[in-house]
Amino acid sequence: xASKIDxxxxxxxxxxxxxxxxxxxxxxxxxxxxLVTIFFVLAVVSYGKYAIADLLPFFLYPAIIIGLANLPVxxxxxxxxxxxxFVLFIGIFxxxxxxxxxxxxxxxxxxGGWVSFAxxxxxxxxxxxxxxxxxxxxxxxxxxxxxxxxxxPRILTVQLLMLYRYLFVLVxxxxxxxxxxxxxxxxxxxxRYRIYLQLLGNLLLRTIDRAQRIHLAMLSRAFSGEIxxxxxxxxxxxxxxxxxxxxxxxxxxxxxxxxxxxGRLLLEISQ
Amino acid sequence: MSHHIVEVKxxxxxxxxxxxxxxxxxxRIHHGESVAxxxxxxxxxxxxxxxxxxxxxxxxxxxxxxxYPLTRETLREVRRTVGMVFQDPDDQLFMSTVFDDVxxxxxxxxxPVDEVTARVDKAxxxxxxxxxxxxxxxxxxxxxxxxxxxxxxxxxxPDILVxxxxxxxxxxxxxxxxxxxxxxxxxxxxxxxxxxxxxxxLCERTIVMHEGRVKADGPxxxxxxxxxxxxxxxxxxxxxxxxCPLCNK
Numbered sequence: 255x256a257s258k259i260d261x262x263x264x265x266x267x268x269x270x271x272x273x274x275x276x277x278x279x280x281x282x283x284x285x286x287x288x289l290v291t292i293f294f295v296l297a298v299v300s301y302g303k304y305a306i307a308d309l310l311p312f313f314l315y316p317a318i319i320i321g322l323a324n325l326p327v328x329x330x331x332x333x334x335x336x337x338x339x340f341v342l343f344i345g346i347f348x349x350x351x352x353x354x355x356x357x358x359x360x361x362x363x364x365x366g367g368w369v370s371f372a373x374x375x376x377x378x379x380x381x382x383x384x385x386x387x388x389x390x391x392x393x394x395x396x397x398x399x400x401x402x403x404x405x406x407p408r409i410l411t412v413q414l415l416m417l418y419r420y421l422f423v424l425v426x427x428x429x430x431x432x433x434x435x436x437x438x439x440x441x442x443x444x445x446r447y448r449i450y451l452q453l454l455g456n457l458l459l460r461t462i463d464r465a466q467r468i469h470l471a472m473l474s475r476a477f478s479g480e481i482x483x484x485x486x487x488x489x490x491x492x493x494x495x496x497x498x499x500x501x502x503x504x505x506x507x508x509x510x511x512x513x514x515x516x517g518r519l520l521l522e523i524s525q
Numbered sequence: 526m527s528h529h530i531v532e533v534k535x536x537x538x539x540x541x542x543x544x545x546x547x548x549x550x551x552x553r554i555h556h557g558e559s560v561a562x563x564x565x566x567x568x569x570x571x572x573x574x575x576x577x578x579x580x581x582x583x584x585x586x587x588x589x590x591x592x593y594p595l596t597r598e599t600l601r602e603v604r605r606t607v608g609m610v611f612q613d614p615d616d617q618l619f620m621s622t623v624f625d626d627v628x629x630x631x632x633x634x635x636x637p638v639d640e641v642t643a644r645v646d647k648a649x650x651x652x653x654x655x656x657x658x659x660x661x662x663x664x665x666x667x668x669x670x671x672x673x674x675x676x677x678x679x680x681x682x683p684d685i686l687v688x689x690x691x692x693x694x695x696x697x698x699x700x701x702x703x704x705x706x707x708x709x710x711x712x713x714x715x716x717x718x719x720x721x722x723x724x725x726x727l728c729e730r731t732i733v734m735h736e737g738r739v740k741a742d743g744p745x746x747x748x749x750x751x752x753x754x755x756x757x758x759x760x761x762x763x764x765x766x767x768x769c770p771l772c773n774k
Contacts (some may be wrong), residue, residue: 270661395621395661415621422663423615467616474578474609475630475681476601482632483625484641 266421269333269386272325273393278492279323284392284400286493290500291388297504298380304356304369307513309376315500316383323391333386334379341378345371394418399485412481423464428457529556529684529713530591531577531607537585538572546572548737549586554730559714561724561745564734565759570689570717571612573734577687577715578607590685605634608683608712612690614670618662623654623673626662630681641680648680649673652706668699672706685713692720721749721763733758 273280279287298312320327349367357364388397395415402411431453506512531554538547546569554560562570575581576588579600590606593599611617620626627648631641649655652672662670671691678686691707692700704726707714716728724731724745731748733741735758741748748754749766761767 267664270664274659398621416619419619419621419661419663464616467611467613468619470575470580471609471611471617471619472629473580474604474607475677476604476633477629478633482629483620484628484632484638 265333268329269390270393272390273396275324277323277391279319279391281492282391282496283487283489283493284396285404285487285489286497287388287392288397288400288404289497291384293501293504294384295381297508298377298384300508301373301377304366304373306369306373306376308511309373309380311507311512312380315503316380316387319387319391323387325387325390330383330386330390334383337382338378341374345374348374399483399487402483403485403487408481420464424457424461427460428453431456530554530589531685531713531715532589533573533576533586534589535586536573536576536583536588538576538581539584546737547576547583550734550737550739551586552732552739552742554713554715557711557713558730559728560716561728561731562715562717562734563719563721563724563731563760564740568734568758569737570734574609574687574689574715574717577685578604578609605681606683607685607687608678608681610671610674610678610686610688610691612693614667614674615662617674617677618670621661622658623649623660623662623665624658626673627677627680630677634681644680644682645676648676651679652676666699667694668696668702671695671699671703675706683712685715686710687715689717690719691716692718692723721760722765725749725763725765733760735759 294312294315298309301308319325320330348371349365352365352367352370354366355363356366356369392400395418398411398414398418401414402408435449435453533553534551536547536550537545539545550569550573562573564570572581576583576595577590579588579595588595590599590603593603595603618626620629624645627645628641631644636644645658646655649658652675654669654672654676657665657669657673662673665673675691688707692703695703700720700723704723707716707727714727716724718724728745730743731741731745732739733748733754740758741751741754749762752762755761
């Protein structure tokens with residue numbers, strides 16, 4: 255039980271270490287990467303609900319980024335798998351609701367529901383994968399910094415940063431409490447729910463205490479209500495090139511039917 | 526240099542739940558002095574420290590930092606003058622990188638960006654951690670965190686350093702390095718601690734607190750030589766001033 259939490263927790267650290275690498279992709283200004291990711295997600299979700307073939311070429315983007323940034327594919331796939339139950343639950347009813355036959359492969363008839371379900375899965379892997387990639391090539395704080403620079407409300411970005419910073423402290427505190435419970439609960443495997451409630455309440459109180467101490471630390475350093483940062487961002491020629499190339503490619507993909515073209519090309523060659 | 530003086534006069538403070546924490550504390554600390562505040566748990570050390578930068582408002586008496594009495598108007602100036610290092614560095618390092626943390630104070634003082642960067646670099650060089658500038662604080666060791674916490678205060682160029690338990694939770698070497706680091710500072714230092722051996726190394730003067738009062742105030746060696754006094758305040762002689770338990774000398 256506790257060891258599972260430990261493991262998930264240290265996994266976040268791994269994502270952070272990945273973001274500290276020094277590849278041409280990592281060196282790009284976070285804003286450029288954020289913009290490209292947003293465009294990518296928009297392009298992917300803009301397709302109709304039965305789109306499958308048109309979505310496939312979009313896997314080129316993660317493939318290229320993973321290659322250039324030297325990221326471990328297996329690790330990222332595992333992360334995707336962890337989130338996948340959510341989308342599975344959302345999409346699983348499609349095949350039951352939408353039973354109209356759409357594709358016929360000989361004796362095998364595939365209903366519209368299955369097609370839209372598959373499309374949903376593809377879109378999930380592309381969009382969530384892109385977000386995950388963004389963190390792995392930029393780091394979470396840098397993404398927040400980019401959001402801030404691009405005009406997102408300061409209060410939002412600061413909240414996100416604080417959340418991220420204290421996530422680690424909070425989880426560690428939680429782990430210590432669960433460990434302390436596990437060591438004294440002997441044969442009982444899982445804490446009873448009432449005890450869970452107490453643990454949570456305790457955690458909340460500790461959090462409030464800590465928030466007070468953090469506020470005190472901020473006040474002692476002349477805090478006056480606004481968090482200021484110096485962040486040197488450099489949107490230079492390579493960022494522009496990256497942005498143009500990526501958006502160009504995305505627009506091309508979105509406006510042409512690449513899979514269709516390739517298929518027809520193959521057929522023509524074989525004839 | 527009168528502006529580095531810390532003067533506390535008849536300071537009294539009672540918590541809202543009516544726990545009397547401080548009951549008439551008075552002392553005067555001069556420029557460049559290094560003073561330890563020792564006492565049992567609950568003697569009022571931390572409460573006293575929280576008055577020195579105006580976080581708590583006394584229910585009686587007065588605090589003077591330099592030429593100003595501590596009031597609402599002088600709060601900003603006082604907080605720049607008095608650098609506070611807290612016990613748990615996780616409370617003090619709340620930004621997402623070491624750099625941002627050390628830059629937090631100077632930026633709030635509205636210094637120009639060049640000056641801020643210069644100060645951050647200098648503060649980090651002082652504590653010997655320039656290479657960790659871009660690290661997130663949660664991936665530092667306890668010793669490193671403590672030094673970054675100190676750097677985050679140094680970057681505001683305070684005249685007075687106030688520290689709560691600076692050596693707690695450190696391994697022997699990190700503790701030794703911290704002591705050497707603190708020894709190299711020329712600031713006025715006020716250190717609340719249970720680490721009496723560190724006091725012997727760093728502070729020529731010691732204030733002993735007991736149940737919200739000043740029980741003794743004098744040269745460190747004289748105070749630690751007074752076994753009766755220490756006993757009555759739930760303290761013990763520093764280890765190095767005790768006889769050797771192995772050879773009974």
